[in-house]
Amino acid sequence: MRLPDGYQERIYTPQQARSVEAVWRHEEPCAGRSLILPDGRCDVIVRYNADPDAVPRLVVTGPATQPYWVEFEAGDRWIGVRLRPERGRVLWGDALGGAKDQVALGDEAAALVPELAGLSVAGFAETNLRHALVRFVEGRPLSPEGHRVGETVRRLHLTGGRFSVAELADRAGCSTRHLNRMFASTVGLSVKTYASLVQFHRALRLVCEAGGSLSDAAFEAGYADQAHMTRAMRRFGGFAPSDVPEGLIRPDVSGGLWGNRAT
Amino acid sequence: MKLGYTIIYVKNVPETVAFYETAFGLSQRFMHESTLYAEMETGETVLSFSAEEVIELDGLAFAPNEKGATPAGWEICFITEDVRAAFEKAVKAGCSPVSKPHEVPWGQTISYVRDLNGCLVEIATPMNLGG
Numbered sequence: 281m282r283l284p285d286g287y288q289e290r291i292y293t294p295q296q297a298r299s300v301e302a303v304w305r306h307e308e309p310c311a312g313r314s315l316i317l318p319d320g321r322c323d324v325i326v327r328y329n330a331d332p333d334a335v336p337r338l339v340v341t342g343p344a345t346q347p348y349w350v351e352f353e354a355g356d357r358w359i360g361v362r363l364r365p366e367r368g369r370v371l372w373g374d375a376l377g378g379a380k381d382q383v384a385l386g387d388e389a390a391a392l393v394p395e396l397a398g399l400s401v402a403g404f405a406e407t408n409l410r411h412a413l414v415r416f417v418e419g420r421p422l423s424p425e426g427h428r429v430g431e432t433v434r435r436l437h438l439t440g441g442r443f444s445v446a447e448l449a450d451r452a453g454c455s456t457r458h459l460n461r462m463f464a465s466t467v468g469l470s471v472k473t474y475a476s477l478v479q480f481h482r483a484l485r486l487v488c489e490a491g492g493s494l495s496d497a498a499f500e501a502g503y504a505d506q507a508h509m510t511r512a513m514r515r516f517g518g519f520a521p522s523d524v525p526e527g528l529i530r531p532d533v534s535g536g537l538w539g540n541r542a543t
Numbered sequence: 544m545k546l547g548y549t550i551i552y553v554k555n556v557p558e559t560v561a562f563y564e565t566a567f568g569l570s571q572r573f574m575h576e577s578t579l580y581a582e583m584e585t586g587e588t589v590l591s592f593s594a595e596e597v598i599e600l601d602g603l604a605f606a607p608n609e610k611g612a613t614p615a616g617w618e619i620c621f622i623t624e625d626v627r628a629a630f631e632k633a634v635k636a637g638c639s640p641v642s643k644p645h646e647v648p649w650g651q652t653i654s655y656v657r658d659l660n661g662c663l664v665e666i667a668t669p670m671n672l673g674g
Contacts, residue, residue, distance in 0.1 A: 438595055440604025485602050
């Protein structure tokens with residue numbers, strides 16, 4: 281499924297940046313609304329408009345576990361930096377625990393990332409904005425815990441979210457309790473929730489591109505049966521597998537390690 | 544259909560190629576400029592290594608090969624006349640021994656190691672079927 285018009289991504293490979301997963305931009309020529317699928321990651325976004333008098337707004341998203349609609353006016357534009365899952369703390373700090381499904385706007389966002397508050401000024405240049413966002417994120421080093429969690433995130437993506445938390449903890453060399461604690465403090469979600477999101481995104485891809493039946497997709501994705509897949513799609517997408525919306529934005533939510541699906 | 548490739552998904556392709564050159568005496572035939580894919584010189588059926596990170600975009604998922612984890616249920620098998628020497632060379636290079644060289648009832652000498660990524664590798668003498 282090709283990405284909808286107006287949406288572009290540039291994926292950062294491990295060699296280029298350890299903290300930024302992708303820098304994305306989006307523009308909407310007409311007013312409307314879009315469905316955003318949850319991916320368990322945090323983004324820092326500047327939302328502005330083609331109208332140079334419009335004041336840009338800073339937005340910080342917490343790890344999302346539910347789909348949500350974004351409304352927009354004609355000419356609205358966004359530049360965002362998507363962080364690797366284990367970097368949630370970079371944006372939210374100690375507030376990460378309460379950041380699930382939250383979005384910080386305006387003053388709230390500026391309070392979280394005061395270094396970026398200066399970007400909410402009319403008349404900036406888009407490239408400066410992108411550089412400022414990336415520099416900000418790259419300037420925050422990852423804790424040792426974050427590195428460990430990063431390894432588990434990698435396994436989660438390779439396995440399509442099919443490994444149990446016990447198996448993941450075993451490979452990480454710690455208890456399931458410890459692994460969950462580390463996830464909570466770096467990603468802001470439980471291991472199981474994040475795994476379910478990975479499994480959902482893979483199932484969505486299989487439904488759209490595997491060339492088999494829904495039942496085939498459910499089985500390959502690791503669901504007990506098609507009903508379980510349907511339940512997951514309703515929970516994370518708000519739609520049934522037989523009814524995937526047209527023009528859905530499906531950004532690369534793999535480990536962010538390779539490839540650029542946008543042109 | 545012809546069997547074209549055995550492709551092993553690994554964390555680090557150049558490291559695996561170097562390891563197979565040292566441990567098993569193979570030579571690299573091809574390395575993609577991205578270093579995400581390489582082929583060894585193994586005759587008509589190619590032994591390749593591919594980076595794990597590329598799989599998700601194709602919708603693939605699997606249990607990754609890891610030294611500390613239970614290996615997957617398959618192996619690659621190298622054939623040689625001097626299994627003992629080859630086994631020692633492999634272990635010296637860093638393979639974990641699983642089963643040292645021993646003769647089996649039908650006259651073959653076989654042995655097993657696990658490579659740097661935890662994959663099962665058999666080193667054995669040729670099997671003469673219908674001897």
